[in-house]
Amino acid sequence: MYFSVRVLRRRKVRVFIAEARRRVFAILSKLPAICSCCIWRIQVATAMVESAAESEYGSPVAQPIDTLADLAGQKLLKSPVREFLEGSVPLPLNIEAKRPQLLVCHDYKGGYQEDKWVQGRKGMEGYVLWHWHLVDVFVYFSHSLVTIPPPGWINAGHKHGVPVLGTFITEWARGASVCRELLASAETCCMYASQLADLAYGLGFDGWLVNIENKVDTKDLPRLHLFLQHLRQCMHTLKPNSDVIWYDAVTDEGDLDWQNCLNEKNRSFFAVSDGLFTNYTWSEGMAKLSANAAGERNFEVYMGVDVFGRNTFGGGGFDCDKALKVAREGEVSAALFAPAWVYETNQPPSFEIAQSRWWSRIEDCWPIARCSPIALPFFTDFNRGCGTRVAVEGKEVSTQPWFNLSCQNLQPILKVIALSESPLEVSMSHEAAYSGGSCIKLTGSDDSQGLVLLYECNVPVKTREIHTSYCVHVDDQLHICIALIIHRESSRIVVLLVEEGSQVQVPSTLKNCVVQQATRKADLETLNSESNKWIVRKHVLELGICALSQIYAVTYSHELDVKKLISLVEDNTLTTRTLITDSVAGSKDPEILHGMLGHLRISTEREHDRELPNIVFEGCEPQWTQKSEAWKSVSLTLRWGLVQMHSSPGNCQWVQYHVYISKDGESRGCSVSRGDPEFLGVSVVKAFSVQDLLISSSCTMLNFHVQAHCTCGLPGALTAPCIVSNSNSNPSSHLDSDISGPVLNKHAV
Template identity: 35%
Template sequence: MSQEIVPLKSLEAVLSWQSSSQTELARSSVELSHSFSRCRDTPKTLVCHDMAGGYLNDRFVGGCDGSGYRFYHWQYLDMFIYFSHHLVTIPPPCWTNTAHRHGVQVLGTFITEWNDGKQVCSEFLQSSRDYRSLANKMVEIMKYYGFDGWLINIENVIEEDKVSHLREFVAYLTQRCHSEMTGSKVIWYDSVTRSGELKWQDQLNEENKMFFDACDGIFLNYNWDETKLQNSYNIAGTKRVHDVFVGVDVFGRGCPGGGGYNSCECSQAMTKIRQANLSAAIFAQGWVYETLGAENFTKNEDRFWQLLHDYCSSSTFTSPLLCTSFCQGEGQKYFCKGEVAKDRPWYNLSLQQVQPTFNIQGQRSEGKNLELTTSDGYMGGGCLLLRGEVRREKEKLWFNLFQFDAPVSTVLYVTFTSKGVPDNIKPVLSLTLSKGGNSRVLCLGEEEAEEVVRKKLRTTVEEVWISPHEQDSRFNSWQNRNKWKTRCFRLEERLVCGWNLQGLSVGISADDKEQNIVCLYLGQIQILTEPPSSPSSSVQNLTCSCLKQEERDPGGDNLYSLQWEDAGYRYVQYYNVYQMAGDSVLVGQTLTPSCVLSLNSSCGSELCVQTVRRDGVVIPLTDCPSCHLPD
């Protein structure tokens, strides 16, 4: 059992909301990353996630056994809206955590609908005091849970004498969000007009512009045409044209193109939107999972976003630092340092690692393929599987993974962990750098006997081969199991300082001339400014208490609250909690120094907290603190 996040279903529930020990664990803990950038002068893309009413397996704060929908094409998004048909939709922290890790903002939803919605609006729009009280509480909720703003979706008639108050509510909410959280957003959905009529315009025009002017953008309804797009462009003006998000309903309800894969085809919705130089709001992208099922989800999801690739600007890293095991936040097993720590399906999007910024589908062609596999892994629920056919001796198959625009000003330590099939696979990690009109390609591998070998490819292009660095004892202390191997490299200042990191790729080849099918499991990549830290735990004051009888799991197990302090918390990626008996059993995972677990004491009375650090170091269980379950 894991604590759950729930929406607020009534105006009374919103206005009376207070933080408590019950809500503490449901807060997101990952701040919005500023290590990603997108072109400022290009249209934006948001996703509005509406799936089966929301709050499915993603509602469990600490994750759960089983599976669920996951999103991993973050490089295409500027915003992610979590949507449901409850009055106030608070995004589950797993979505905020993983979106923030990828530099994507997350918005909650405020929605009123039909007759019940009309009554709610009549109440909170009675006076400026009423709508300001609501807005203040919404800002408080946003700050507490750590998301980045609101979608305002009013789908009911507004009494004419209250329309001005509605506009003022939107303006006041926007102003308060901005003052309390830099960069926060409030988006208005195209539904109610300036007269209070419920009449979708499918465009920005004088009927809804008063709300657009009061906030950060408008989400247009789906029944638009090219004329309405041009009207929207003209009304918005050049300074705010990219604040107009044109709705694309992936289920095809009235949307040009008919929805589904058609919503992405060149002749359909996205083409028209981008030709008008407007932003896009993709509604219910989980259509792939809902209608086509989970069995071939990755293949279908990659196909969907491949069709969108040319219409979405991709993010780039603006920092040279990187640490990822490619886990997507679920798996058939949980792997820790190459060993199986949990041998059953699990789902926890908070544990999703940074995903490649290059188009995965674009790495697939005749003779080579790149995909996520959950059959094996180094850390988390899976790893990348690179495979293909080598047709010529010493030929390498190259796979592009990350694009950067990151200045380098210090020595870099690079590690990558992999295993090949067959064992003689020779992986090479390639970093491309630029300075002025010159390029430098650093090839990190084992093919050259000397430490550094330079090759001039062209007048402006230099290739530098670098052998593994084995001098640092902390590198040598790393242990790899089940044929996983970690290679470690030190990139001296003379090679990287003053240069701009542009891209990261991986190449594979084989020694055996008879072996033309090569396969590499890529478990982890790190780019650090210092060697991985020594594996010692900084967890202190670990305590466990049993929650009172009425809060116990109806299944019969006891609920326990586990808390601790961590002097090095800012370096922590997440924690694994084990119940120790004859064997160690993984029973929980959390991003913060606390969790609530449903446990049976007959399975072991001792709990152990293991730290997984941001630099990839995993503290050995023998060095981790433990405590006993209370009697």
């Protein structure tokens, strides 16, 4: 047994921070009056110190860079935890369209809140965005010098085809001092610009918002233009689809003078950047003036809208659509600053309802940004990046609430199209999950029939077969099936994917509808077990060369009227709703019926061999700490490699890893045998950090297992264990061939 000096230092730092914060706020509470801005800055500074301490001494966390020296020294690129800070999902190639763009600038309590925990955290509290289909550019913002997007936001954005930008900001007196150092010479400004580009490229995000919000010396202005120009050039060289966007604050004379539009005083910065993000206090005519000033680049002007409503046009809040309508009429783009206002201000009656209400007003006046999915294979479990449990193919492996944005899957549009006499509403539910932590819940009545638009897409299919699967809950009272809208040559076909033995009939007069029954029944033994409440339906379609354009969930209470269904598809201007109310969602009224949709998979290939991939552990360096006579803790980083990187000749890659643990020789507390591994967490890189994991002192050996999951949503085999021994002062790690599967976990880390 040995004590880790590193762990002891980490514990001392945490105790110091907690005590320092307690004393600071105790002093503040006794002061007669203090500026709210000062309190906010103290809170941000405290959070930054905590984040830095955790990163250096504990679990890997996302964090900003606060000095030019750290930027020049490539602090994060040389960090031993760099692999955890990188975005793991590449950005698909975007085909830029000549249309208004919507930029979302995420500013929530100074940044780096629940989203800083790169492996996720306990508890499902935290801001989540699920209206990605309306977003063209996402910016992660804080008031630190260099704000680097946490990998959860990079991964979530990229899964939806949205580029994610960081922020470079200088402010007030300190900012002026930083600018003098930054712009001291042509060499220094180009060096720092290159470092920013390397940082974005190395950590997997897509550019920068540059916000110089302080006066700049006149003599330094040429070098400020050079800095911006060089940053843009470096970014485009490293990432051709990247963006460098300039914020409207400093004029071409170096004055801090917000223009609120594009004009002669800031045109020179617009010329050497990819866009202008204007200040928020513009008036109605400035949108059109900006479009005229930009010429052919009119959609590269983003009219700023502060959702908090601080002197912003339209008033912000639920009236942000007023500003967006003016921007669109003026033929420019728009930038929404701090849409987490809905979450931060606790808008009633709940976050989901308020968020959906807020974004529905945006959707009513702004075009959908992109189609998703764009290619096969396609899988979604509708995971928003948080949940009250973790499930794998219908079996719960953890009952601990969690938050991890990297786990967010492609989010559905959830537009309800129903017959006016048939009430039907939709919500995202955490009360059950087939995979991840969420499912779609449909609520209706005894006569409900309608559609829920899940995805607008444009997926070319060039193979002979399409393989699909989806699942519904065993306790469903509403029937649910899937409808695919297929374009083949000059015809449009509705393909209904129904259960085996379904009596759904297509009238002979309808030539554009096909009913496909499931290929096999669900396994009744699995279906009736307490651990699995889902029925999986699988279909094989032989459609030939075609294109998939829309995906719907179809629901009905008794018999499906196919003729009425087709009329809904043809005319989706009928009654539409996108949100269920709390009263209906939780209703016990026997006349209220429910149905759940757990996942959806569409692929051109059959399911892969579940014995893949072959994972090889690369060892770890465990550090043990004796907590008491009865308990000790261990900290380590597991790393592994894949001998076989893919499951098939297709595009289904291994992208997510579930980590489990079992303990040998443990007799105190909650005993877990080798055959009963418990869920530890999820990683999207080939490494997993374990910090201060509490273990009974009688435990002599830990067995870590990893289970890879592919882009098709299918899990591979659970690995043989990586064994970490505590039988002497030199813990070891080796492989063992005894393999076992995951079960319900009550103690997730």
